[in-house]
Amino acid sequence: MGNPKMKVTKSKQGHRRSHHHAETLAAGKCSNCGELKQAHTVCPACGYYDKRLVVKKEEL
Numbered sequence: 611m612g613n614p615k616m617k618v619t620k621s622k623q624g625h626r627r628s629h630h631h632a633e634t635l636a637a638g639k640c641s642n643c644g645e646l647k648q649a650h651t652v653c654p655a656c657g658y659y660d661k662r663l664v665v666k667k668e669e670l
Contacts, residue, residue: 636649642658652658657665 637646638649639645640647640653640656640658641661643653643656645653645655647653647655652664655667657663657667
């Protein structure tokens with residue numbers, strides 16, 4: 611079995627893992643109410659997706 615010959619430094623390890631960072635989620639405005647929402651999902655504020663009512667929200 612192969613074993614490491616030398617210690618891998620934090621710098622070398624960091625360079626190798628440089629692309630392992632978390633990505634930000636895509637966000638956009640709702641076409642119905644204008645609230646900021648996650649892309650390609652139903653708007654949590656009004657329940658619309660692609661200018662169609664998908665989830666009926668109860669009024670307070």
